[in-house]
Amino acid sequence: MENKRSYKVEERAGLRIDRYLAEELPELSRSYIQKIIKDGGVSLSGKPLKANYKVNPGDVIELVLPPAVEPEIQPENLPLDILYEDKDVIFVNKPKDMVVHPSAGHTSGTLVNGLLYHCKGELSGINGVMRPGIVHRIDKDTTGVLIVCKNDLAHNQIAEQLKEHSITRRYRAVVCGNLKADEGSVDAPVGRHPVDRKRMAVVSRGGKRAVTHYRVLERFGEYTYVECELETGRTHQIRVHMASIGHPLLGDEVYGRGKSSFRLQGQVLHAMILGVVHPSTGEYLEVEAPLPGYFAEVLEKLRKGC
Structure with a gap:
């Protein structure tokens, strides 16, 4: 079934239509949007547009997305760092540069x-074939512990704890600058950036409440080693919140200060501790992922004043 959408141009007039739609639909690649345009799926007043059309204020752009076809996700014998596993849940230490679940392309x-390979397909099916077992995510370049559910009962119970903000989630990070206070909180709503739709931002309208608590662990003058605890779990929350108070994460090329001298691959952020009430036993279970090598090396260099 075709998916029809319309967009009224109120901001970002003058952009090419392919770029405008790429910002409105960050989940789709620009090349895929260009293919839709080429196939006649984007129109204005019933007339198909070309990719180089520049949008004007008041334009009502019509977009027809082709029917979604979910690919069959294949099990792969990949190296996994399993921190804890039983019949209901599995805690995995995700490395850098690994995406949590498949997406288009x-x-x-x-x-x-x-x-899928490790568990022989025994993962909860609530989130569909593309995200079996997945109840929460961390970014591709963020390392650390994730909980994955093997059955629907466990999935529902962990999802409810996430909804109630009762899960313990403590991260380690290195931020730019010297934080004034030894601890504090950022309570600011997070939503899509009003201009760059591929980014998140602290927004005054349309965002969801987001709360991050932080605590200084070590100071290095130009950088600070901190622990961040999530009260809520919004997309890019720690990265956006720390940037909003003038202390972006070291290595964060999206919300930070560009490339650093540390030759990093993305932000210095690690999901270190995850604690939940076990869905079967009812007992509190807390799992810790040790700092990865790259993070330890950054701290060693900072301690040496490099």
């Missing part, structure tokens, strides 16, 4: 591919 090499 990216169906292999993900954590889900590896889990």
